[in-house]
Amino acid sequence: MILLALSVALAVSLAIEAFDGRGVRPVSRRPGDLAVRLGAYALLCAFWFAFSWRPWLAAFSCILTVAILTVVSRLKRGVIGEPLVFSDFALLRQVPRHPELYYTRPLNDPRMAGPILASLAAVALWYAVEPSALPHEPSVAVLAVIALPLALWTLARLAPDGALGLWLTARFPAPDLERDVTRYGLPATILAYAVRWRMERTPRDLTTADSEERDQGVSADDTENRVVVVVQLESFIDPVRLGGPALPVMEIVRTRARQYGRLRVPAHGAYTMRTEHAVLTGRPPESLGFGVFDPYLAGGGAEPTSLARLARRAGFETLFIHPFHRDFFDRAAVMGRLGFGRLVMEENFVGAPRIGPYIGDVALAERVLAEIRARTGPLLVFCVTMENHGPWKPGRLAGLDDPRAQYLHHVAHTGEAVERLIAGLEGLPATLCVFGDHAPSLAACRPGFGGTATDYAVLHFGGDDAAPIRRDLTADALGRQLRAEVSRPEA
Template sequence: MGFAPLLVPLAIAIATSFTVEAVFGARRPSLRPGDLTVRGLGYALLTVFWFQFSWRPWLAAASCLLTVAILAGVDRLKRRVIGEPPVFSDLALLAQVPRHPELYYTRSPTDPRMAVPLLLGLGVIAAWYALEPTVLPDGVLALAAAAALPMGFLAVVAAFRTPLGRAFLRPLFPRPDLMADVARYGVVATMMGYALRRADEAIEPPPAIPVLAPGDTETELLVVVQLESFLDPVRLGGAALPLMNRIRMEAAQYGQLAVPAHGAYTMRTEHAVLTGRDPDSLGFGRYDPYLARGGDEPTSLARIARAAGFATIFVHPFHRDFFSRARVFRRLGFGRLIMEDDFAGAPRIGPYIADEALAERILAEVEGGGRRFVFAVTMENHGPWTEGRLPGIAPGLAQYLHHVADTGRAVERLIDGLRGRRATLCVFGDHAPSLPECRPRPEGPVATDYAVFRFPNAADRQPERVDVTAAQLGCLLRDALAAKRPG
């Protein structure tokens, strides 16, 4: 029978998918013939992908259209809240959505508001299967065809990874430029192109930083705390935090921190600080450095500290599987992981472990002597800030400001607890909050705030305001390991 029955549904799928993106997409699509060809190829591959599961042409066409419609909706939402379109690495996060729906502004699959539409959708698919006849050949040919189509689809994908395929893709996607590429080729083709380019991208890791021999550093403790969605609340119209005044009076260095993302993608800032690597150096892996590199980083602060005789400890009161942190942080060089199951009985404020409880755990970990590098990630102020999260506080911004005040007290507790030690304390916001009052700007993500404290304080040193990038902060912390104290 061949593929003739698929041609008309395929043509309709391509035309209607383009219409959906043109009408509902965030930007006007390119009409250049070459760009339309690449866009159409993306739609065609998506249709064939769905076709291999059912061998029903019209169901495959409808599945393509539905996928494009969902992506168009996600595109509009992500641009408004986070400031960027969907990207291929988002697919790796889909497995986390059913396990942590609250973090993705959705509901559990068991919630009737999710379960009922899902069941209805499955019912529609089952009815479609019954109504549309399959074009799968009869008899022995059915098995051969059912096996041949997936293998053919995989062969097409593999072809893009041959030297000829790479030569075709490289000028189309020479470097990450997500906004422009989605406008030219659409979300589907861009996601495919970026995934293929990432798979074949050979990024030379930076040379390992010469490690410090044990005894060569005066630093006893390096404590780095990544503060969830933290920035000075005055910038959002909130009340001034006592912490910010202490930062301006007592910190060795402070300022605004240019971060790689807005409102989400904590791992991007986290990776930049831990490795000192600018996102531009990661190529197409910049969108999820943990997925791309898996923690294999010669410049990791934890590796350098561990080689210099520091115990390396990661503290984060959330699930081990999130962002695959348990696996990635082991490879980054952390010897101990203290995560949510180690916070049994700790107080929560809203749905998450209180920041002040995390601060107390950090201080407990640095007791007992010995050099220690502690990298901690707070969780209390993670979004979404929705009604019902905090009793008596309904607006999202008010909830955020309540939590950020707790964060301020937690950091002050760390300042006071480390003051008598030979220590460096760094605190920084991973990204700005995804609130209506704090939208991404056309020029990029909203900067957060950071501060570095050195104990004991040099009596004649005044706090210095220096705005840096997340990668520059990572390099600064690397230098802190080698810093000699004034004698």
């Protein structure tokens, strides 16, 4: 019975993936590739079997898991342009905490709670109908209940080591999602990438970095009270690219910026942390291995040569400003590890005006300028806006339900905020860098739009009157350029 249930689970799961990829990602027929794909299905069956010891319930659970992964991956691919990856599961804990950021509802909403309770009731009924496959001898049954989960746990723990680790490295030498999903299937790719990520994790020792900051620090006089402001603009692209009206700030950029252009970022429509990490560290995606999908997941921001740490060594105070929850992306802890000495977050914006659900960009710009006016020495500010965070859905703005119209309403405030920063920095020994973290996930802006490119600009104040230069960059190249700004001698 167990073998029959397993065979059905493997066959139906394979059929689901074959149907999903027909004509686009046909199932590889190589024996080795099929073995890896079927092996992942078998592991799913074993996982669910360990909970119930009911073969048909485990088989159905495996099929349902593959079906859900396939559907969600297809939806994600349509919006963001890539399939599900292992790091997405680490973000699941954010969904019930911040459902407003996702296309979902709180768990206590009847439209969410109803299906969940119905599913739990169906599982309970299945438990009552299908007999357990546990041995009748109590001592043997207890041993089996312990042994199967222990075996699965041991396999997970030992997978990165020895022969299995070498085999996985040979099969999955570097991230190549489209190739691997085509060859091995989605479940196998998710599991293998998770193991490969664990194999590459190397804890970073910040003791040396902190020591270098203390020992190699430069006095504030050497940086002449300079200000470097880096603003990561949520979902920002020039609205003209979406058929919207021109922002006045874009003309200011083209005539006033030292450098501007398109910024090729590591993702489309989401994954702010990828662009953020690239700019703050200057590290290209290929240097991150399997950590490329969520650079903060492994080290949590432990980057001894981040922009903030380099700035501290040059005598700058380092300040991170973001008007949202400290726990989202674990940002408070991550930014501390990246080298920011002070954080200004949502609790510091009590009473600030909200445009829709989030603190307005103009209010954020005013807070940045207030911090600059209050500085006592050279200052690096890294600021992340929030007003134009998706999803853009009905009810967000009164009398304005069209998602594109909502986006354009917010992006006008983003432009105004940047204008205020430019005006506020005039006459100071300062650098302002603004850039979009990714394109918005709007129906009119699907994957492939602009080749994942956003827009950026770097402006110098206090005597630098060089002519503007149009230069398209990658996010990590912009990060490497900014490293020079924290030590750039005055013009």
